[in-house]
Amino acid sequence: AKPGVHICKLQKVSVPQFLIEGDKFVKWDEDSGVGSPVTLKVDENGFYLYWTNQNKHNNESVLIILAVFWIFPLEQEVDLLDIATIRDTRTGKGAKVPKDPKLRHIVTMGPTDTLEEKTVTVVSGADFVNISFTNFCCNKKEIAKQWSDELLDIAHNLVQLNSPVTSYLKKMHTRLTILTDKQGKIPIKTITKSFAQNKEDRKRVEKALDAAGLPSGKNDTINPSKFTFEDFFQFYKNMTGRSEVEKVFDVISQNSKKKLMTAEQFMDFVNKGQRDPRLNEILYPYTTPDKAKDLINIYEPNQYNRSKAQMSLDGFLRYLLSDDNSVVSMEKLDLADDMDQPLSHYFINSSHNTYLHASRAARNFSLPLSLSKHRFYIQFPFPWRSIGLVESLTTSNNILQLSLLSYFTGHQLTGKSSVEMYRLSLLSGCRCVELDFWNGRTEEPIIVHGYTLVPEIPAKDVIEAIAESAFKTSDYPVILSFENHCNPKQQAKIAQYCREYFGDMLLETPLESHLLEPGRPLPPPNLLKRRIIIKNKKKHHHGHSKEKPSKKLSKGAAPENGETQPFLSKDDSKDSVDLEDVSASGPEIPEEDISSSSDDDEDSAEPDDLKNLDKSQSDKGTAEKESEASDEISDLVNYIQPVHFYSFESAQSKNKSYEMSSFDERQAMTLLKERPVEFVNYNKTQLARVYPRGTRVDSTNFMPQVFWNAGCQLVALNFQTMDLAMQLNLGLFEFNDRCGYLLKPEFMRRKDRRFDPFAESIVDGIVAGTVSIQVISGQFLSDKRVGTYVEVEMYGLPTDTKRKQFRTKTVQANGINPVFDEEPFVFKKVVLPELACVRIAAYEDSGKLIGHRVVPVSGLRPGYRHIMLRNESGQPLNLPCLFLNIAVKDYVPDGLSELAEALANPIKYQNELDKRAKQLSVFQDDTLCDDSSENSEPTQPTSIQPVPVQPTRPLPGIGLGGSIKRRPLPPGGGSGSSSPNSGTSQHPTSQSSPQPTNMSRLTSIVGPMPPPPLNLGAFSETGARDKQQDAVLFYPEPFEKLFDCKAYRDKRQQLEKKLEDLRKKHEKDRKMPRKSHPAKSVLVKRLSSKNLYVDGMIKKDSFPSTDELLRIQLDREKDIHGKEQEEIYKWMEKMIKETQAKQLKLLSHLEEREKEEVKKWIHSWRKDEYKRLSKLTRDKSELDRMKREVSTLLVDKGVEERAKKTELYEDIRAKLEKSHKDIFRKFEEYKMKESQHIEEEYSLRYSQLLSLSMDSDTCSNGGGSEHTFRGDACHSMH
16 A cells, blocks of 8 residues: 555646737648648647637738738638647647748748747547648747647646546537537538537437437537537437436435435435545545535536535536546556666666558559569568568569559558658657668668668658657657677667767766666666667677678678668579568678677578678778777667576676666566566566567567566557557556656565466455446447447456446447446456456447457546547547446455345444344244253254274284374464364364365455365364364373383293292202202302402312302392393383384375375365356356466465475474484483392392301301201391
8 A cells, every 4th residue: 555645746728828818820821832820829728729810810911912912712611620630740850831932931920930930730540550741830939939838738638638528528518519500600601510410310410409409400500609518418308318318317316206315315426436445544544425415516407416425427427427437546657656766677668669650552562573484583582571562463574563552551562661750659658769771772771671671761860859749748768679680880870879869868977876787776767857768779888709701791780881681683593482482581781799789680581591691792991990889889789788598596696777678578478477477577677678579570569467467667669550559558647647657566576576467366465356347338430330348358467357248239220329238248347456457448340440448457437437448549539438337346255245245244244133133033943942052951063973084903013102192283284183082072073174274366266165075184274273173292201111021021920930930949958968068069150259258268178158159149149130130121121112113104095195184185176166156147258267277276285285295294204203202212221220220139048148248157156957948037127
């Protein structure tokens, strides 16, 4: 949104009094050699420039004048010129003067000022090609200057151009009052001819005049003083009826019997129907009751109704026809764009081959012919390849006679050329024109379409014309696109003429604030006001060059003495063919120096064509001269340096905003198709020029919208051809005060934004729109009795463009007031409204265009509006208009329309809910009331149980850390469900429809989400997803859980059993007689003697003592305990590793399964959407577009969901692996502690045994049974 309200600076036409009162001039015509003294005037509304003969009512004076000046004829009628058709007014150098000396002498009068300074030349025409010059001479140059300036201001006034219907009705009324007969009366015939040609329609005109209380006889006349505009407006209402407006009025006034509308009803109509909902409510407040009353006071003709604050049907119609109800926002027409952005941020109105003019008749040419064995060969100049170019061919006396077709436009090969095209293009707002320089025969450079039959223009005249016209209607910079094929000497002259005629307007050096450095942006238009920028090859001095000079010279430009002419060849080679298969060759363009930058020459031939060029062509200049001449031109080049385009990466790495490239439409289309995003990014910093391909010899145009969508700034069109492309161009550049510069949308300027011109879905950060246009009726579409119909089209992004889809029915035999009353034509979703425009065109039933109008969507005002139609060149048609009902609003998907309405008007929405509840109350009974009593259990909403993530059977070895637990689902990622074993879900969702988070873009297309397959219940609707739903997470449990495993318990029991068996065996050995075990005692002694402390010597033949046996037992117990414990540790480590591996494997399995579920879910959703979309529209192209859009978005969503799954599970995996490492660390700590504990236990037992042994010695000295004592001590140890 803009920071504030734009203050419109556009002003209505204010005609100076001296124009209204008139001045005396002599009007002269060169063709007839006639001059007439006239009084030149302008009506008070600035509609017409008209003149009357000064001696109109004085025949005697006329005779005297005739006697003295035979050149003056007797004129009795008023003549006029529609100011809307005036394209230029000139005085001084640009004015025309008579060539006939006698005529020149007669028109010269007054002081000694030059005749040019006292002449006003008015240039007018319906297009850029068919123009006429009307010349007036006065006696003072000041008068000529005043008239010239004021007329041009009125002619180019945008408010006047976009006037409402009422103004054009006044214009017609003014015309009728001006065109009086000799008696100063308005003939009825003049009125009938203005509105109808058919006999039946003329009767309608006469009846309407009679109903308005005006004379209606064929031979009657009307006194202009008694033919007021109110009378004419009554006649208009009688002619058109406007019953369709009455229907609208009845709806608003609620069918009031008095046919009156209250101020409140009118206020509601303005606020609800006519107000643009896209406007900020604070900056653009709603209409208040006082404002509504003010409007009633302005437009209601009845004084009594005004006093009662009521509006009649007549007043309502006047309001609909007024400038308070215009179809285009005046703020958009005004200079409202920010003009301080770099040049690359603007669309720039551009022309291609500006010099070409029209040629309406076939042109004959004679070329010399060489015969060889009854066959002739001809090599046409490039690019004569189009079929149908040669209309007829005859031979006579070895002269080939060709009649070449010349189309109704400026033909690229045979058309005319004119300096006027430069003037008119610049005056229309064009800011980039093309100059194709070639060597002239008289050492003067010329402008011509090289190697064609187009006449040449002196370059000097063109440069002078540009200097005079560049800034007459716009102060913003002009770019001159040079295609320079001149030799060094003539190039130097071009530079000289530029400096001479442009003067300070020529930008020769870069601005200090915007130097030519990498990374520096281009200067803004505001800093370049009234400056002329040259686009030409730039010579760089690097001190070395890799090209071969001889090679460059061998392929030089045209020779110094003039342009190389077309020629014939007797060559019998395969390159010479019959006329049915015409070959082409063109001017060779010198290969570029590595040290030079160059634009792609638009008219250069392909490599295959270059080899056909005659080898005799050479450049007579030297390399030094060419280099010197290049310096002359190079000094004029700064911010627009053409270079060959290599790649987007290369341009980005160099980052030189002052370098630009040119592409023909095919090259640009290839780049756009293959790398659209990069093309848009390229155009954010550098200029790109796109021009028509060379095969468009009939000067047709490509659709500029295609390349505007990519952000191309200089989309060059053939201004001489008023086709659909030019109509769109004129309609677009009429905005922003027709200055020639339009600021591109923000996302096409910012480097941090990504935009794909082929996007079919809603672009993030851009509010899509909906446009609805209902064609209700037309007025004065044609003065012929023909059928009429209307087409409505939209041009914008490929997905927004709709052509030949919306057309009304044909109303037969009615061109005056056809009523179509069609259903609205709805452009449901306009992805990019800022780049879209609507074209509304009326046609005769034969298909002939009546008139059209192109309006950008951003400037279209909603409501009941009248739209005035224009001709192909954008000039108003005065009477033809259409009555429309337009709706422009932000796009709301079908599934969210009720929600949007509720948000916009919550009170109304709640009232509707209450109303529905009351209506349903009639179906309620006592049973229903009992069911909803306080004690009854609330009905739980059913939901599809999600797929269990945890397997129903425990996986083997999953005991350690294998449990599956849940954590709260992170926003936008993962799937979750309650456990299948947990009974009823605690947080059931109201729906099981799978709608992932952040699906606003997808919802905008597909509407309500379809239910998922039953096995995809893990995906829950975003809106109903409970915050406590979980995602899969593995929490590894402590390894101590292994102690509860049966395998662990078995191993422990096995260890205890071995130790117990060992104890029993030792107990038995101790109780047995020692004699029976001599060898074993010795063996035991030998094994244990290393570990036991022996106090004293033991004899070899003695038996082991009880202490020794106990020590042996402890040693064996410790040895067995250590070995068995080590086996347990190995088993535990193995179990931990296996379990952890299974956990990771299970995690990967779950990840892949969920990704596969996403894929199935997307496939199912797409299938359901295709079925649903096929029921919404029968238009195959629209259905295909919607399917592509849905498919693209669902695929993107599937990729996004899979990426979320991957991210989620990677996070889980990382945490799980970290936990696994913690488990191993704790397990190692456990092993160390356990080993230490066992060692401490056996050390304690050894200590006890040693203590008992010492006590036993004491006991032995005191007497007693040794065996009994040892047995007791051993048991006490255990």
